[in-house]
Amino acid sequence: xxxxxxxxxxxxxxxxxxxxxxxxxxxxxxxxxxxxxxxxxxxxxxxxxxxxxxxxxxxxxxxxxxxxxxxxxxxxxxxxxxxxxxxxxxxxxxxxxxxxxxxxxxxxxxxxxxxxxxxxxxxxxxxxxxxxxxxxxxxxxxxxxxxxxxxxxxxxxxxxxxxxxxxxxxxxxxxxxxxxxxxxxxxxxxxxxxxxxxxxxxxxxxxxxxxxxxxxxxxxxxxxxxxxxxxxxxxxxxxxxxxxxxxxxxxxxxxxxxxxxxxxxxxxxxxxxxxxxxxxxxxxxxxxxxxxxxxxxxxxxxxxxxxxxxxxxxxxxxxxxxxxxxxxxxxxxxxxxxxxxxxxxxxxxxxxxxxxxx
Numbered sequence: 001x002x003x004x005x006x007x008x009x010x011x012x013x014x015x016x017x018x019x020x021x022x023x024x025x026x027x028x029x030x031x032x033x034x035x036x037x038x039x040x041x042x043x044x045x046x047x048x049x050x051x052x053x054x055x056x057x058x059x060x061x062x063x064x065x066x067x068x069x070x071x072x073x074x075x076x077x078x079x080x081x082x083x084x085x086x087x088x089x090x091x092x093x094x095x096x097x098x099x100x101x102x103x104x105x106x107x108x109x110x111x112x113x114x115x116x117x118x119x120x121x122x123x124x125x126x127x128x129x130x131x132x133x134x135x136x137x138x139x140x141x142x143x144x145x146x147x148x149x150x151x152x153x154x155x156x157x158x159x160x161x162x163x164x165x166x167x168x169x170x171x172x173x174x175x176x177x178x179x180x181x182x183x184x185x186x187x188x189x190x191x192x193x194x195x196x197x198x199x200x201x202x203x204x205x206x207x208x209x210x211x212x213x214x215x216x217x218x219x220x221x222x223x224x225x226x227x228x229x230x231x232x233x234x235x236x237x238x239x240x241x242x243x244x245x246x247x248x249x250x251x252x253x254x255x256x257x258x259x260x261x262x263x264x265x266x267x268x269x270x271x272x273x274x275x276x277x278x279x280x281x282x283x284x285x286x287x288x289x290x291x292x293x294x295x296x297x298x299x300x301x302x303x304x305x306x307x308x309x310x311x312x313x314x315x316x317x318x319x320x321x322x323x324x325x326x327x328x329x330x331x332x333x334x335x336x337x338x339x340x341x342x343x344x345x346x347x348x349x350x351x352x353x354x355x356x357x358x
Contacts, residue, residue: 001025001128004109011114013125019106021152023079025128026104027072028303028333029121030112033311036081037064037111040102044092063088063100070307079104118321120331135197136250137226139190140233140240141214142206143179146186147237150193151250155259155338158238160189183217190218194226203229203253205244206236229253242339265298265332266340269353281358282344282351284313288320290358294327298353304336305349317350324352 001022005014017023030036043058064087071080081102088095104110114121136151148160164182167174194200202218204211215230233243244250246267251260272280279297281290290296301317309317321331329352334341344351 001125003125003129005111008117008122011117013112013114013117013121015110015112015125017104017106017108017110020077022106022128023072023077023104024152025124026079026110027070028306028335029124030067030070030081031114031306032067032069032314033115034067035064035086035113036067036083036102037062037087037113038081038102038104038108040100042095042100044095061089061092063095063102065100065102077105116318118318118331119325120321120333123331124333135200136253137190137193137197137200137202138241138244138250139186139202139204139211139214140206140236140238140244141186141204142208142210142236142240145237146182147241148186148189148193149238149241151245151259155335156241156245158241159193160186161237162186163237179213183214186214187218187221191222194222200226201229201253202226203231203244203250205231205233205240205249207232207234207240246339259335259338262332262334263338263340265300265353266334266343269298269300269351270343272353277357279354279357280352281354282347284316284320284348284350287350287352288316288323290352290354291320291323291327291329293358295354295356295358296324296327296329296352297355299324299329299331300334300344300351301331302334302336302341302345302349304341304345306333320350 001018002016004016005012017026039060039062041058041060063085065081065083066086067081067083069082073080081104082099085095085098085100138149138151140147143166145163147158149156149158162185166178169175204215211230215228218228219225231244231249233240235243245260245263248264251264269280272278281287299321306314306317324331334344336342336345
C-alpha cells in the first residue's frame with residue numbers, strides 16, 4: 001500500500017491498493033458512515049435531445065459513497081463496499097441517493113474520508129505500507145499426521161493435510177519405505193505451495209523426532225533450500241499449527257507478522273486473567289473505567305465489533321480508543337477471522353492488559 005494523500009484535520013486518506021494484504025487492511029480501516037471515493041462501473045441512462053432516456057449502458061465513473069457495509073472476498077481477491085451515493089457527476093441523473101457497491105481490487109486507488117482519524121487508523125496504514133512480509137510455511141508433522149499452513153498478515157490458511165499409519169518400529173524395512181513415501185508426499189505439497197513465493201521461511205513443528213528427520217530430508221531434496229526452522233509442539237497436524245501460533249514460537253522467527261503479534265498479545269491477556277495479580281479488564285464498561293484512570297497499557301478491540309456496532313456504540317468505542325491513546329496506551333484491532341480475535345469476541349470484543357490492577 002502507498003499513501004497518496006493524508007489530511008488528518010479533514011479526515012482524508014488517499015491510498016493506492018497494491019496486493020491482497022492491502023485489501024485486508026482496508027477491510028479493517030473502512031467503517032460504517034465513512035465516505036469513500038473510487039472509480040467504479042454503473043449502468044446509466046442519459047436523456048437525449050427529445051428529453052427521453054436512452055438505452056442503459058455501463059460506464060466508468062468516480063462515485064462517493066456513504067458506507068453501510070464492507071465485505072472482504074478473499075477467494076476473489078476483492079473488497080466490496082456498499083453504501084448510498086452522495087457524490088456523482090452532475091450529468092448523470094438518478095444516481096445520487098441510490099445504493100451502489102464499489103469493488104476494490106489490487107492495483108486501484110481509493111479515497112476515504114472519516115469524521116475523525118485516530119492513531120490506530122494511522123498505525124494500520126503504516127503497517128500496510130511496510131514492505132510485504134515473507135510468508136511463513138508451517139509444517140506440523142509426526143508419525144501419524146501432517147499439515148501445511150501458510151501464515152499471512154491476516155491469519156493462516158491450511159494448504160495440505162494427511163493422516164497416516166506407519167508400520168511398527170520392529171518392521172524396520174517396511175517402516176523406512178513408508179516414511180520415505182510419506183515424506184515425499186509432504187515435500188510435493190510443500191514444493192507446490194512454495195513455487196510462487198521467493199525467500200519464504202519454513203518452520204517444522206511437532207512432537208517427537210519426525211520433524212528433525214523431515215528437516216534433514218528437506219535439506220537434501222528441496223532445491224533451492226529455503227530457510228528452515230525447527231520447533232517443538234505437543235501436537236501435530238492442525239492442532240500443532242495452532243499451538244505454534246499461540247505459543248509465540250513463530251513470533252520469535254518473524255516479529256514483523258501482525259497476526260502473530262496479535263495472537264501473542266491475546267495469550268498475554270489470558271495469562272493476566274489467570275494470574276492472582278490479574279492486571280486485565282474486559283467488556284466495554286470495565287475497560288472504559290480502567291482507561292479513565294490511565295490504567296490501560298494495551299487495548300484490544302475486535303474488528304467485527306467496530307464494523308457491526310451501532311452508531312452510538314461505535315462512538316463510545318472510539319472515545320475509549322482515543323482516551324487510551326491520549327494516555328500513552330497501545331491499541332490493537334484484532335481480526336475476528338482467527339482464534340485470538342474469536343477469544344476476545346467471546347468476552348464482548350473489548351479487552352485490555354493493565355499497567356496496574358484496578
